[in-house]
Amino acid sequence: MSAFFGFSGILLALISSGAIALRGFLKADKAGLRLPVLGLLIGSIVAMGALELALLTNDFSVSYVAAHHARSTPLIYAIATAWAALEGSIVLWGLVLAVFTFAMYRRDRLNDTVWRFALATMGVISLFFFGMMATIANPFEVCTAVFEGRCIETTANVFASSVALLDGPGPNPLLQNHILMAVHPPVLYLGYVGFAVPFAYAIGTLMAGGNGTAWLERTRRWTLAAWTFLTLGIVLGALWSYAVLNWGGYWAWDPVENASFLPWLAGTAFLHSSVVERKRGMLRTWNVALVIATFELTILGTFLTRSGVVASVHSFTQSAVGPAILMFLIGSSLAAFGLFAARSHLIVQSPRIESLASREGVFLLNNLLLTVFAFAVLAGTMYPMLLEAFTGDQVSVGRPFFDAVASPISYVLLLAIGIGPVTPYRIAGAPIMKKRLVIPAQIALAAGAISVLSGRREFSVVVVIMLATFIVAVITKRFAELVTARPEPGLQAASHVLAGDPGFWGGQISHIGVAVLALGLTVSSALGIQASGVLEVGETITIDEFTLTNVGVFERTFPGKVSQGVTLELRRKGEAVDLLEPHLSRFNNQGPVVGTPGIHVDVTGDVYASINALDASDGSVGLDVSRYPYLFVMWVGGFVIVMGGTFSTIVRRRSRRDVAPVAVS
Amino acid sequence: MKRMMSLAVTAILATIVVVGLVQGPPSTVPYDRVLELAGQVRCPQCQVSVADSNAAVAQTMRVIIAEQVEAGRSDDEILEYFVDRYGEWVLTKPRRSGSTLLLWLLPLVGIGAGLWAIVRLRRVPS
Numbered sequence: 001m002s003a004f005f006g007f008s009g010i011l012l013a014l015i016s017s018g019a020i021a022l023r024g025f026l027k028a029d030k031a032g033l034r035l036p037v038l039g040l041l042i043g044s045i046v047a048m049g050a051l052e053l054a055l056l057t058n059d060f061s062v063s064y065v066a067a068h069h070a071r072s073t074p075l076i077y078a079i080a081t082a083w084a085a086l087e088g089s090i091v092l093w094g095l096v097l098a099v100f101t102f103a104m105y106r107r108d109r110l111n112d113t114v115w116r117f118a119l120a121t122m123g124v125i126s127l128f129f130f131g132m133m134a135t136i137a138n139p140f141e142v143c144t145a146v147f148e149g150r151c152i153e154t155t156a157n158v159f160a161s162s163v164a165l166l167d168g169p170g171p172n173p174l175l176q177n178h179i180l181m182a183v184h185p186p187v188l189y190l191g192y193v194g195f196a197v198p199f200a201y202a203i204g205t206l207m208a209g210g211n212g213t214a215w216l217e218r219t220r221r222w223t224l225a226a227w228t229f230l231t232l233g234i235v236l237g238a239l240w241s242y243a244v245l246n247w248g249g250y251w252a253w254d255p256v257e258n259a260s261f262l263p264w265l266a267g268t269a270f271l272h273s274s275v276v277e278r279k280r281g282m283l284r285t286w287n288v289a290l291v292i293a294t295f296e297l298t299i300l301g302t303f304l305t306r307s308g309v310v311a312s313v314h315s316f317t318q319s320a321v322g323p324a325i326l327m328f329l330i331g332s333s334l335a336a337f338g339l340f341a342a343r344s345h346l347i348v349q350s351p352r353i354e355s356l357a358s359r360e361g362v363f364l365l366n367n368l369l370l371t372v373f374a375f376a377v378l379a380g381t382m383y384p385m386l387l388e389a390f391t392g393d394q395v396s397v398g399r400p401f402f403d404a405v406a407s408p409i410s411y412v413l414l415l416a417i418g419i420g421p422v423t424p425y426r427i428a429g430a431p432i433m434k435k436r437l438v439i440p441a442q443i444a445l446a447a448g449a450i451s452v453l454s455g456r457r458e459f460s461v462v463v464v465i466m467l468a469t470f471i472v473a474v475i476t477k478r479f480a481e482l483v484t485a486r487p488e489p490g491l492q493a494a495s496h497v498l499a500g501d502p503g504f505w506g507g508q509i510s511h512i513g514v515a516v517l518a519l520g521l522t523v524s525s526a527l528g529i530q531a532s533g534v535l536e537v538g539e540t541i542t543i544d545e546f547t548l549t550n551v552g553v554f555e556r557t558f559p560g561k562v563s564q565g566v567t568l569e570l571r572r573k574g575e576a577v578d579l580l581e582p583h584l585s586r587f588n589n590q591g592p593v594v595g596t597p598g599i600h601v602d603v604t605g606d607v608y609a610s611i612n613a614l615d616a617s618d619g620s621v622g623l624d625v626s627r628y629p630y631l632f633v634m635w636v637g638g639f640v641i642v643m644g645g646t647f648s649t650i651v652r653r654r655s656r657r658d659v660a661p662v663a664v665s
Numbered sequence: 666m667k668r669m670m671s672l673a674v675t676a677i678l679a680t681i682v683v684v685g686l687v688q689g690p691p692s693t694v695p696y697d698r699v700l701e702l703a704g705q706v707r708c709p710q711c712q713v714s715v716a717d718s719n720a721a722v723a724q725t726m727r728v729i730i731a732e733q734v735e736a737g738r739s740d741d742e743i744l745e746y747f748v749d750r751y752g753e754w755v756l757t758k759p760r761r762s763g764s765t766l767l768l769w770l771l772p773l774v775g776i777g778a779g780l781w782a783i784v785r786l787r788r789v790p791s
Contacts, residue, residue, distance in 0.1 A: 246719060247713070247717055247718055247719050248717075248719070249717055252712070252713045252717050254712040254713060255712070352787075353786060353787055356783070356787060364783050364786075368776070368779040368780070368783065371775070371779065372772060372775040372776050372779055375771070375772070375775045376771065376772040376775065379768060379771045379772070380768065383759075383765070383768045387764060387765075391764065393753065393764050394752060394753065394754040395753050395754060395756070395759050395764065395765055396707045396753075396754050396755070396756060396757050396759070397757070397759055397765075397768065398704075398705075398707060398713065398714055398757025398758065399704060399713075399714060399717070399757060400704060400705055400757055400758030401757070401758055401759060401768070401769075404758075405772050438671065438675075441675070442671070442674060442675055442678065445675065445678035445679055445682060446678055448678070448681075448682040448685075449678045449681040449682055449685075451685075452681055452682055452684075452685025452686070453681065453685070456690075457685045457686060457688055457689055457690045458690045459686055462682065462685065462686055466682070530697070530700060595719070610719060612719050612724055624719060
């Protein structure tokens with residue numbers, strides 16, 4: 001039943017996508033596009049709903065359910081299973097795309113040619129994704145033969161007589177071990193797919209032969225929302241990696257992490273360069289190129305994570321999906337950049353930059369650094385694959401390479417974050433820059449001096465402490481000046497300043513978040529320490545000012561899961577502070593053992609304990625223990641970045657009449 | 666007078682920072698050679714280095730590294746030991762020579778191209 005509804009939904013969405021593309025490219029008004037847009041939305045909702053229905057009703061005649069679900073899977077993970085494997089994740093992708101297409105249809109006020117072509121572009125993208133669902137990534141195949149508890153034959157014919165397993169293997173153990181798994185993929189997809197909207201408007205503008213900056217204005221909030229979701233998705237992914245993967249870290253520069261970071265870098269560059277175009281009319285061709293690159297990087301990310309090119313928790317299987325996405329990546333890149341090349345002469349020449357010592361100049365530096373960063377990460381990620389394809393040589397590119405690239409670029413970026421927001425447009429004179437920067441620079445130096453005098457003399461730590469302090473001081477000083485210059489009382493003045501330019505101030509909140517994140521990241525990694533050993537019952541391991549004592553092993557049985565672990569008493573300077581219970585779990589008596597760390601979270605730093613060996617007979621455990629000072633600060637920074645993006649997206653600029661600008665000398 | 670004070674404060678603070686940095690970190694965080702090397706050797710079963718993995722083979726390789734460090738072998742000798750057994754593939758930090766030299770040059774090429782474009786943007790009149 002659910003297979004029938006689900007596949008019908010996919011077909012409806014597929015046909016509707018084709019209709020949107022055709023009607024959008026040919027000639028249609030808003031009324032002419034109404035039916036297919038609704039069809040796409042309803043079809044994708046029905047498909048997702050049917051998949052959830054099949055999972056929640058234990059319908060093991062559906063191939064996806066038979067392969068990825070078990071009766072004992074707890075409700076929340078049963079729901080999340082709908083996007084925990086390849087085919088289902090594409091259904092979710094399609095749903096997000098459909099919702100965005102519908103919103104573009106509803107929210108656009110102009111309904112002009114650009115909009116029509118933009119919708120058509122969305123139609124082409126969804127045509128591809130629903131096309132995959134209807135063929136090579138169909139989650140609604142019907143199981144026709146079972147053997148040894150597995151579905152071995154399936155058919156796309158939903159009317160075929162089906163055979164149902166009594167129970168399935170359940171989702172990938174790693175993916176049913178933490179609640180974040182239910183949240184991270186949808187959030188990331190909202191970010192990924194969100195960048196399709198400014199991309200579609202850019203393509204629409206090129207096709208319509210327009211050259212205006214209007215497409216940026218129209219997609220400003222779309223871009224901000226997409227960027228905010230992408231940022232949150234990456235932070236949640238890192239948090240999941242830290243809390244679940246049991247290796248003691250949160251970011252390994254593995255291709256799948258890079259896949260989400262690449263569009264983030266390009267999208268962040270685009271966010272900044274679009275400001276230059278909206279304020280000063282510059283960088284027009286560059287913005288179009290950048291948004292195309294951002295979109296194509298989201299498709300590359302999908303390819304890397306969904307194709308099996310890289311073996312990791314994200315790449316589910318070897319299937320025809322990989323080559324199909326690769327073809328779409330190549331095809332859409334050629335089409336988009338081809339169109340760009342053919343039409344870029346229509347884009348009006350930008351006005352000339354007056355001086356590099358200006359806000360525009362700092363934006364250029366930002367764009368240079370972010371695009372080179374993206375380029376280097378892309379090169380590092382693809383190099384092993386390309387080298388092997390062309391020469392057969394096998395090499396690895398890992399953390400040392402990425403760290404070597406990321407550190408210097410990040411230092412300069414942090415400096416630019418500090419200087420940029422208070423640099424005037426056109427030409428920045430020395431007196432005004434001195435007035436705005438000297439005191440923050442002195443505060444930053446003072447912070448560095450305090451660090452050095454208190455014994456923290458690691459290069460990266462001192463440099464980042466100074467840069468982060470500088471950023472916060474510059475922004476705080478500027479904000480305080482603007483607030484005190486207003487006649488209203490303090491709080492009211494503050495809210496007026498913020499609401500007077502939410503785009504700018506949301507950006508500054510995010511900048512403070514970046515500073516805080518950089519601080520937590522640098523301190524926790526530079527000053528982090530590790531220890532490991534085998535503990536008999538009653539024995540103790542020491543790390544920093546902490547001791548962990550093995551007070552006994554345990555075994556617990558949950559529905560579909562058996563966990564073995566150890567209870568560790570954590571003492572700080574002899575005083576008991578926490579009980580940690582790192583454990584190893586086995587799901588449905590199959591698959592690999594999944595380790596879960598025991599983590600003591602504290603503002604001043606985490607203690608992270610993971611089991612590498614456990615002997616239940618005598619109660620001895622092999623432990624890896626890490627101490628990460630101020631790691632908590634990094635997560636706070638991540639969420640502050642997201643808050644800034646949310647602020648800019650949601651808060652609307654108050655009109656000039658409400659908030660009269662007050663000149664500040 | 667005020668300006669002089671400001672300059673003096675800046676100079677003193679800068680001196681403290683520079684002297685501190687030149688002095689280098691105190692030995693509270695021991696430079697962990699084993700961990701540093703483990704970060705440069707890839708775990709044969711996974712995507713990441715043996716420092717970032719707790720797979721059984723990664724643990725074994727960390728022990729091998731620790732033993733060789735103990736035995737007084739140099740970093741290059743230890744890395745070479747793994748390259749002999751697993752090939753270039755085992756290095757997470759590709760060498761700055763041969764087929765991976767290009768990779769290290771690419772970011773520099775990117776910076777160069779970008780700077781050139783910016784300078785050009787400034788010169789070309791509209």
